[in-house]
Amino acid sequence: MRMPDSFNKYLDETGATSRFTYRYFHELVRPRYEIRQFLRQCYLIGYNSLPLIGITGFIMGLVLTIQLRPSLISYGVESQLPVMVSLAIVREIGPVITALIFAGKISSSIGAELGSMKVTEQIDAMEVSGTNPFKYLVVTRVAAATLMLPVLVMISDAISLYGSYLGVNIRGNTSLRLFFFQVFQTLQFGDVLPAFIKTFFFGFAIGIIGCYKGYNSSKGTEGVGRSANSAVVVSSLMVFIIDLIAVQITDILGLN
Amino acid sequence: MEGHNPDAVIAIDRLVKKFGEKVVLNEFTVDLKRGENLVVLGRSGSGKSVLIKCVIGLMRPESGTINVLGEDVLSLDHDGLDNIRSRVGFLFQSNALYDSMTVKQNLEFPMRRHLKNIDYKESMDRIMDALENVGLAHTLNMMPSELSGGMQKRIALARTLILNPEIILYDEPTTGLDPITGKEITLLMKEIQEKYKTSSIIISHDMKCVKRAADRIAVLVNGSCYAVDTYDNLKRSSDPNINQFFE
Numbered sequence A: 001m002r003m004p005d006s007f008n009k010y011l012d013e014t015g016a017t018s019r020f021t022y023r024y025f026h027e028l029v030r031p032r033y034e035i036r037q038f039l040r041q042c043y044l045i046g047y048n049s050l051p052l053i054g055i056t057g058f059i060m061g062l063v064l065t066i067q068l069r070p071s072l073i074s075y076g077v078e079s080q081l082p083v084m085v086s087l088a089i090v091r092e093i094g095p096v097i098t099a100l101i102f103a104g105k106i107s108s109s110i111g112a113e114l115g116s117m118k119v120t121e122q123i124d125a126m127e128v129s130g131t132n133p134f135k136y137l138v139v140t141r142v143a144a145a146t147l148m149l150p151v152l153v154m155i156s157d158a159i160s161l162y163g164s165y166l167g168v169n170i171r172g173n174t175s176l177r178l179f180f181f182q183v184f185q186t187l188q189f190g191d192v193l194p195a196f197i198k199t200f201f202f203g204f205a206i207g208i209i210g211c212y213k214g215y216n217s218s219k220g221t222e223g224v225g226r227s228a229n230s231a232v233v234v235s236s237l238m239v240f241i242i243d244l245i246a247v248q249i250t251d252i253l254g255l256n
Numbered sequence B: 001m002e003g004h005n006p007d008a009v010i011a012i013d014r015l016v017k018k019f020g021e022k023v024v025l026n027e028f029t030v031d032l033k034r035g036e037n038l039v040v041l042g043r044s045g046s047g048k049s050v051l052i053k054c055v056i057g058l059m060r061p062e063s064g065t066i067n068v069l070g071e072d073v074l075s076l077d078h079d080g081l082d083n084i085r086s087r088v089g090f091l092f093q094s095n096a097l098y099d100s101m102t103v104k105q106n107l108e109f110p111m112r113r114h115l116k117n118i119d120y121k122e123s124m125d126r127i128m129d130a131l132e133n134v135g136l137a138h139t140l141n142m143m144p145s146e147l148s149g150g151m152q153k154r155i156a157l158a159r160t161l162i163l164n165p166e167i168i169l170y171d172e173p174t175t176g177l178d179p180i181t182g183k184e185i186t187l188l189m190k191e192i193q194e195k196y197k198t199s200s201i202i203i204s205h206d207m208k209c210v211k212r213a214a215d216r217i218a219v220l221v222n223g224s225c226y227a228v229d230t231y232d233n234l235k236r237s238s239d240p241n242i243n244q245f246f247e
């Protein structure tokens, strides 16, 4: 029986990505460590994403609160508004939306950057300059993405909750203290921890897919564009797939 | 070593390189003698870039041997390869300047990496030397994107020279440049050869450059070395495989 070509291509791609991931862990643990580059990437990837993540987080919290209020009023539980919103943000919406925005911003820029370095032979030039380009370019970026996304998600969650507080205050009247008192009384360890852990996986997937697409870019500027584009598509999809797996695992472990 | 010419700084013997089914190099054999400029002439897509990438260990051939400065490149480990790479300069076809770094950082990069404990003053001296060699000392703090194509080529050349290599591999140094800049680069290459006693493999289609720079020419046809001779002898040849380049 012959498999359709697209299916074969999909399997090839999966195999190649797995090998790339294996190589990442292999190179990650062996010296030499590119600490300076890693810190630089943390700055570029993490710090530079802050404004975008902050704005979207704020709007998300505010809008969600405004949207939820009428339904809660109709059930007569308007006082539960902070509780509902904070659960939704911390458990699901915060990590996933932040990861998607991060994928759009970071995965494409890594894909395009490494792609153009590949086609203009900059990666070869690094190699002849006594540098392991995989360590210098890939390991630093993936590690930075893995560590920075969880931090960004925490910041985004906090800003979202503040947005939600403002949303509650449009029609109601509650103090910031009371709002956060209600929020922290509701949030359990089991709400926060799984959500926090999965963000590392989101960050890792986004970093590794961006790097893989860029590093294996085909010749020509068209190839670079295609790398950037498919990096965003695939890494956004991966965010949802990881989310699906994560929810199954927390369910089985009874953390829900 | 059998058949190994002691004068040769690079000895390539029966090199075979395939991409899948496609045979790019088929038993290619050539020697680069100490102090000479050897031009490799071949049509576009004939495998010239692949050839010199094999020499520096960026691509692995299927079979054959490559001896560079007395070391068998294909059996070297990582450190051995780095050592060879610090002695052999490579000018990339697309310049390969790091576009996120300034000119200064571009030139610093190979020094920082190969000569791990070079001090700041010495590295600055070398950078200024290399830039003055190519007449672009004023570009020190510019980004590659602010430079013209010819200037980028010269900066790339400065970066290639910064480690004082014994051998230089030039991949199409004059392609895409106007004839005047092309001539400047060619003269610069000759000057480097005389000043530093380097040996070079030069890949080029530019017959003006070939005529000026070449001590010998190797003609690459169908993946093997079809002929090796001086410019004048090859020009006189009536073989269509050879004189197609001279028309």
Ligand SMILES: Nc1ncnc2c1ncn2[C@@H]1O[C@H](COP(=O)(O)OP(=O)(O)OP(=O)(O)O)[C@@H](O)[C@H]1O
Pocket: B019, B024, B042, B043, B044, B045, B046, B047, B048, B049, B050, B051, B093
């Ligand atoms: N990484 C690769 N994967 C597959 N095929 C390749 C690869 N690199 C080169 N080739 C093929 O090898 C052949 C020789 O390529 P090469 O770049 O050496 O040509 P060239 O002689 O330098 O040509 P040009 O003068 O255009 O630079 C080409 O047909 C190319 O398609």
Ligand SMILES: [Mg+2]
Pocket: B048, B049, B050, B093, B171
């Ligand atoms: Mg080429």
